[in-house]
Structures are given as structure tokens and as C-alpha cells.
Amino acid sequence: MSVERFHIHIADEVLDDLKRRLHHIRWPDQLENSGWDRGVDLTYLKSLVSYWREQYDWREQESQLNRFSQFRCKINGVDVHFVHEYGKGPNPMPIILTHGWPDSYLRYQKIIPLLTDPASYGGDPKDSFDVIVPSLPGFAFSSSPDHPGVNNYQVSEMWAKLMTKELGYDKFAAAGGDIGSGVTRYLAWNHPELLFGIHLTDIGIIRDLLTSHEQVKLSEEELQYKKRALEWLSLEGGYMSIQSTRPQTLAYGLSDSPAGLAGWIIEKFRAWSDCGVTSVKDLAKMNSLRISWFIGLLTQSGRQRRCITKIHILCRH
Structure with a gap:
């Protein structure tokens, strides 16, 4: 799909x-x-x-949540739901934000406009981002795999496909917290060539x-x-x-x-x-x-x- x-x-x-x-x-x-x-x-x-x-x-x-541009696409057998908002600047940097548990993609709803349109909040439009916020498999409006084995590593591979093959970005930034921290670390570990950098709100339990x-x-x-x-x-x-x-x-x-x-x-x-x-x-x-x-x-x-x-x-x- x-x-x-x-x-x-x-x-x-x-x-x-x-x-x-x-x-x-x-x-x-x-x-x-x-x-x-x-x-x-x-x-x-x-x-x-x-x-x-x-x-x-x-x-x-529901009406408020639908103000975001939302999409779904199938990756590795999972229908992945995600928000995709384009930045309002001369050269927005794409960034993928990954949530954790027990929250959802709504973790980031308040910062999406700050990242896409910094000029409206006193910032520089040169610092704008294209923001992609996917829902983890089985969370919010992403489908659940019908088999065990979907872990942080596999989700990171799905996100790499989403950003490159589905959305066409050559390089992007990544950020996350809780489960999203683990997914983001795997992205950096396995695909450093795709990343400008990462940001973690926590490092989790080592x-x-x-x-x-x-x-x-x-x-x-x-x-x-x-x-x-x-x-x-x-x-x-x-x-x-x-x-x-x-x-x-x-x-x-x-x-x-x-x-x-x-x-x-x-x-x-x-x-x-x-x-x-x-x-x-x-x-x-x-x-x-x-x-x-x-x-x-x-x-x-x-x-x-x-x-x-x-x-x-x-x-x-």
C-alpha cells in the first residue's frame, strides 16, 4: 500500500x-x-x-486532532500511522519523533507547530523542520502485528524505510523518549549515514x-x-x-x-x-x-x- x-x-x-x-x-x-x-x-x-x-x-x-496531516502506509506488514507536517522555512530539516508507553504520538502534538513554524513563535524560519511523528506498531492508529518479535530494532528499520523509501528523504534527524529512545538509538547505530543527529529525552534502563x-x-x-x-x-x-x-x-x-x-x-x-x-x-x-x-x-x-x-x-x- x-x-x-x-x-x-x-x-x-x-x-x-x-x-x-x-x-x-x-x-x-x-x-x-x-x-x-x-x-x-x-x-x-x-x-x-x-x-x-x-x-x-x-x-x-477528534476534530482538533484531525488538524494535523495524517497518513498510513504498509511497512513490513504493518499499517503505520503517522503525522507529516512540512516546515515553513527556506530549507526545513526532516525529523522523525518516536513516542513511548503509555503515551502515543500525541506526546509531540504541542511542539509540532513550534518545529514547523518557528517564526510564528519568535524563532528563525531557517530553523524549521519537516516533522514526522509515527505511531509505534499497535499504538494509536498503527495496526498490530499478528506475530511476536516486533522490537525496537525492527521498528527502527521500519522508520528508516518510512523516511527514505516512502517519504523520499536522503537524510534526517531523529528524536525519541522511553521506547522511542531505544528506537532512535538503533537508528543511529545501524544507519548513521542517514542521520544528521539524534536527541533523546532519556536513555532508559541500561x-x-x-x-x-x-x-x-x-x-x-x-x-x-x-x-x-x-x-x-x-x-x-x-x-x-x-x-x-x-x-x-x-x-x-x-x-x-x-x-x-x-x-x-x-x-x-x-x-x-x-x-x-x-x-x-x-x-x-x-x-x-x-x-x-x-x-x-x-x-x-x-x-x-x-x-x-x-x-x-x-x-x-
Whole structure:
């Protein structure tokens, strides 16, 4: 399939089904004064679900999201969804931005106009970019592979094809965070000749340092990193263990319960940000949550987590 225009439209029956489910939630109990210590606060999640059910207007948000130029094309058997906005400058540099989990391509929606049209925000038009923001396989409006094995390396190869063979760029920049950081690193590793440079918002968990043998001497900085990473994994890494080992089991609950999906995702939005409890009316957060429900992202993202874990194990031997 060649590159084709894509327009978001969620069927009315899907919206009606979601609203019905949001009206029939069986809430769990919560220990007194536990707040967020044991997971998502019950009062907060009830408020979020109430806003989701009674006030949040998907059709309005859908219209806003469709202001971006969106496309799909088939690469290695996956229908890849992506935003492609051209820069408003004399010689825009192409850049591909890759998101992570539990977010989506919407991670970058606020910076797309800043990159494509810097002059409108006090910048120099010479610094403009052609911005390409693909959805990872199984996320948002990219299709899910029907077989295991799609990992960061394979996605990086898909992105190289997207940028060169499908979109015709000879050279481009790349940036990413979380899963997108891994994809971007593989692009730089395997295709340096295609890249102007890369930008990472994080370097992720460097598993080689965490599993290094005693005979491997680590620097003081590496030892500090190892200590902090292991502490983080012990407190925050439970989701990773579940998604990378038993994604199918998890998917049954999260595919059937919008409140369950919201709890699983909102906890991470709060824990991985520096702003504390965000408003239940945060539209960017709600849009990502809504799209996650429509597409059933948890099954595929869990599969990808499993593949990522396996490729790290293979690289150590």
C-alpha cells in the first residue's frame, strides 16, 4: 500500500459502548488515608471517570486532532500511522519523533507547530523542520502485528524505510523518549549515514550495567546509576515485569474495563512526571487515554515490552 491520507473517525457505536461501560463500574475499596501510596487514589479516579463520562467531548477533540496531516502506509506488514507536517522555512530539516508507553504520538502534538513554524513563535524560519511523528506498531492508529518479535530494532528499520523509501528523504534527524529512545538509538547505530543527529529525552534502563559481572569494574558514576536504577525498578518496575511476561493475561482486564485501563495508565502519568496529581480535565492526558481504549493498546504494548526484554537478554550473550 502506498502512502494514503488518514482521517480519525471513531464510530458512534464504539463511543456508545464506552459510555455504557463508564456507567457500570464496580469500584474497589481503598484503605483509609492510603492516597496514592498503594496505587491510583480512588477519589481521583472516580472524578476522572465522571469527567470522562459526563463532560469530555471526543468529537470536539477528534476534530482538533484531525488538524494535523495524517497518513498510513504498509511497512513490513504493518499499517503505520503517522503525522507529516512540512516546515515553513527556506530549507526545513526532516525529523522523525518516536513516542513511548503509555503515551502515543500525541506526546509531540504541542511542539509540532513550534518545529514547523518557528517564526510564528519568535524563532528563525531557517530553523524549521519537516516533522514526522509515527505511531509505534499497535499504538494509536498503527495496526498490530499478528506475530511476536516486533522490537525496537525492527521498528527502527521500519522508520528508516518510512523516511527514505516512502517519504523520499536522503537524510534526517531523529528524536525519541522511553521506547522511542531505544528506537532512535538503533537508528543511529545501524544507519548513521542517514542521520544528521539524534536527541533523546532519556536513555532508559541500561540493562548491561544492572547485570554486569563482578569482574567488570564500574565507575563511581555507573555504580550510582546502577543503585538508583535498581531502586526505581523495585518500586516502579512491576508493570514492566507483568507486561513483558504475561501481556495476554493483563489484556483481558484492561480491554474490558475503561476504569481499569485508566488506573493502569494514569498511575504512570503521575509517577513519571514532576507535576504531582494533574487535573482530571487535562485534555492531552484524556485524549491519550481515549485512544488507548479505542485501539486496545495494552495487548500490543505488552507484546513489544516482551520483545524488548528478550532482545536485551540476547545482547548480553
